[in-house]
Amino acid sequence: MSTITTTSVNSAASNAQSQLQQAAQSIISGSTGNSAMDVASLVSALVNAKTAGQTAALKAKQTSDTTVLSAYGALSSALNALQAAIKSLSDGTTLSTFGATASGKGIDPKAGPGAVAGSYAVDVTQIAASQSLSSAAFDGTARLGTGKLTIAIGGKSMDVTLDSSNNTLSGIANAINKAGNNPGVTATIVTGTGGAHLVLRSSTTGAANTINVSASDVQNDAGLSSLGVTSTPGANGAASTIVSSDTNKAWRQSEAAQDALFTIGGIAASSATNAVTSAISGVTLNLSSAAVGTTQTLTIAPDTTAQNTAITNFANLYNTVVTTINSLSSYDKSSKTAGALLGDSTLMTIRNALASVVGGGVGSGTSTVGLASIGIALKGDPADGTLVIDSKKLSTALTGSPAQVATLFNSTNGIGAKLNKSIADFVKTGGIIDTRSTALNADLKSITTQQTTLANYSAQLTKQYQNQFTALNTLMATMNNNSQYLTALFGGSKSAGALATNK
Template sequence: MAVSSIGVGSGLDLATLLTNLETAESQPLAAIQARATSYTTKLSAYSQVQSALNVLKTASDKLADPDFFKTVKASISDADVLGVTTGDTAVAGSYTIDVTQLAQSQSLVSAGQASAKTAIGNGTITINFGTIHGGTLNAGTGQYTGASFDVDADRTAAQITIGTGSNTLEGIRDAINKANAGVTASVVNDGSGTPNRLVLVSTESGEASTMQISVAGDAALQNLLAYDPAGTQTMKQTAVGQDAKLNINGIDVVSASNTVLEGIQGTTLTLAKTGSTSLKLTSDTASVSTAIAAFVTAYNSLQSTASKLTAYDADTKKGAALMGDQTLRNLLTEVRQTLSAAQESDSGGMKVLSEIGVSFQKDGTLAVDASKLSNALSKSLSGVAGLFSSGTGSTSGYAKQLSALVTEVTGSDGALTTATNGVNTTLEDLSDQYNAVQARVDSTVERYRAQFTQLDVLINTLNNTMTYLTQQFDAMNATSSSK
């Protein structure tokens, strides 16, 4: 007969027996799982070491850059006069700056027109740029007398054709703007009887960006736009093209724009108004000090991580994931040796970290003597720079060497990567072992289940036979007794 559950037919606790057998067969799985857990913990520990090394490399890379130590900060007594940004080539120094004139673009205005949409005339507009020399400017009329004009041969003249569809004031404006001729055109309404005026502004400031406009074509177009500082001037100059003028420590400086490049080595001055101010450029030792402190913190963090991962717990009598790990021990030794070795002497004569107040403590960490570091930075910034980075093409410098070391050990063939790959390989092998043992356990348990099922059926059959025979014997005995 069929049975729905093991032991139902026989009355035996075969289900419990089967469970116990399965547990016994599965003991190797527990051992494999324990090993896998141990290696997973080790893998996580290596990841923590990798993270700490990355932080140390980031801090090292900053100090390994020679240009970082060249950073100069600016202090201005009157920031309303000018602003300043410093570059890699800026050097410390003090400057007195007197801005006497700001650069500006030339602006020309045409005679008023009753409508901006009425046709004026056809022709070709030619725009040259150059410099006005001599002559007298009438501030009221905006016109020159007795002046000469030198065309800038390095700038190509712009030629703009004005024809049907573009011969209105608005059309001329659009044609000039579309030509990208170095001039911005707009139409201004001044509210008079003939309010519409064409305004032309040079897109570049400076004396050399003064406009000269000639017109070939209809007289009306010529009368509207012709402008030659040395000749016919039908347009009115409302703003003269001029250079910025300033004096830096007694030296006159001229700039076509209000952005003065390299007026002082490695700086960009942005002029805002006329006036005097002082400028002080100083080496940014504060940023260097902060970077060195971050370097020390990153190193100490690596030490702290390593201590935690190699510790022994006396209470539980268990070691941390990397206790006794040769890879980590070798790594820490290399890092310590790198920071302990003397560097090549530079112009500042510094060779070891202790000379700038950075020294090893008894517990293996680094400590910074802020006062000693500040003194070293103020007396020989180049010497401090040489300790960490000796420049392009050289392998000297603690930061440069440590960065290279981290790159090596964490690279594709590095010790840490190799150790990590080994753990991953072991975990893959353990996974395969686990699956193989699990398959074997499942097969064995299924065999037991089949045998127990057969036993259950057999005992159930024997029990049924016994019951039937007992009933027959009882019936026979009852018949004999009745006789």
């Protein structure tokens, strides 16, 4: 039995003894006629005397189990956070991460999986754009006739039927925007000094995504047929051109459909979008107008900043785990306070396993590479177990000895891989933490059942004693009344009765 349990039970026993003494005095007083018995207190004292020890023991065990269960929860949280932090270190993705930079503006490169180190000269001629067309000016409220407009873009088309309910310029724009089979055209009305203009814009960039409009079945023509326009993609991704069906009511191309055109190391390339993903393996070039007309140097190199962050984060979260373990297994001599898992074998198993991985290093040929070689060492106090990071040495290792870092965190037997496996075994369903937690929860469930049984027993005992001592109290009150009557009639040791005095 733990110190907490023993103390609680002893305290409960002492309290019960005190209540019993008070109850005994109540019986004595009642039997001598000095006062009535305090039945409620008497019953409470007797029931408490029978149940106090068990009640205290169950409560103390419940508190102890809950504390230990909470401690395992804190440990699991710290382990899960560490496991998440080392994922990219355990599978090797962090150390194969590359960064990309451009020497000027307008090229925002991003390196991803598949990228390799290299340097390239990038010359951007034009960026990709989506086509925008503006019609001739019309009376914004005039009805233009009935019929059908066919709008096509990039090989897809839709038909818009126009009748008296929607054949104004704004009605046409609304019908285009609401069409369920819209191929990717948005319509707006722009009103200028000459009248209202229908503006069509492709939602997709690229030379192939040109807009074509044709009118058919036109009745009561008041301008509907003049909304026809034919767009022609430019050669090799160059700007598109247009021809209007009515030169007197001609469309204007405010922005041409075109591809992004550029060279990489002297090799010509194009892209329908400004997020260029196909030019360099594993690299996305995000182009903007600032890049046009410039020749820039694109550099792809290992992303040591991301690697530094990942390794530093691993060390910090490992320290969180160690600090948590130290707190749960500590003992304060001055306050005589022990951690919730002091002496716990499960906690010791986890502590030793993690320390063995971190301190053991990784074999490389005939030698062993350890964390100390990249600037991460154990704190001076061996009992502490936390890691100290030399940021300067870590940065030097990442830039000057990448192979050594790669060995230390390789995906087969690297520190990250071994820690990940150990933690996975600890926190998995059926692992040592889950097994202990399951046993504690089962014990808590059993305690709750015992507490319910004890409460029912206490209620039954209370009712039984209440009936018994209420009857006893009534009997003693009757006997006291009879004793007083007889004393008054016959007299007592200190007085003569009514019969003796002929009263």
